Amino acid sequence: LFQRDIAKLEKNIGGIQDMTALPDAIFVIDVGYHKIAVAEAKKLGIPVIGVVDTNHSPEGIDYVIPGNDDSAKAVALYARAVADAVLEGKANATADVLAAVAPAGDEFVEVSEEA
Template structure:
């Protein structure tokens, strides 16, 4: 799933055509490094290309596989990431965000009240959102249907990161079903579920 965990660069959404060109340059530099394209160059040229690759990796590495503008964004701190929220609002992209007491709820389409300063809180809410995305991808791929068959026609093909997320969610769904069955059968003989007594 594409992510940005460094400073949001202005124009990352509104000027995506230029950002996409920089992503192509990053992939080109990585391919050069892998195939030995740096050989035959001076140390100064190699150093310059390596610095360029590292800078692009640091700022754009999380969105390397993003081919188009996303259909929604998840923001942890709307005050710190006000540029991202503003760009999404300009493009009409829904914003899902954690809202602390110091945030403006009018800027967010789907607010989630919570503490955006605590790492544990942000990690928990991010995991919940990521699992919801995985469930949505499963439903979109037709795995959530009763007959288990994928739909005949898909609205659009899944991106590479979506396919990886879907594959990992599908793989983890099978062991978790087995684990829950095991947990139910391993209960002690005298154990029963707690009930509320009306008397």
């Protein structure tokens, strides 16, 4: 009985122990079901992005995505869109950092081998 509970907890929250800092934001599909996570994020000052269905209040959600949180296809669409946006944002941030640290001029120097 305990082994099953431990396995379930490890599956659901196992990655949290490896976090070295607070997340920049959290994404919640069902804001009613995950209301405790939303409340904890608000206490810690973490912005919340959430899919809000008509049967829940958008209170406490910083970035509301109005939509159906009951349909598996809709949930897959939201998750894919957010994952793609995160990857695109990371790529843009990396490109911006590389552009900022890149030297202003061309460092390539051609040397002739005349002896």
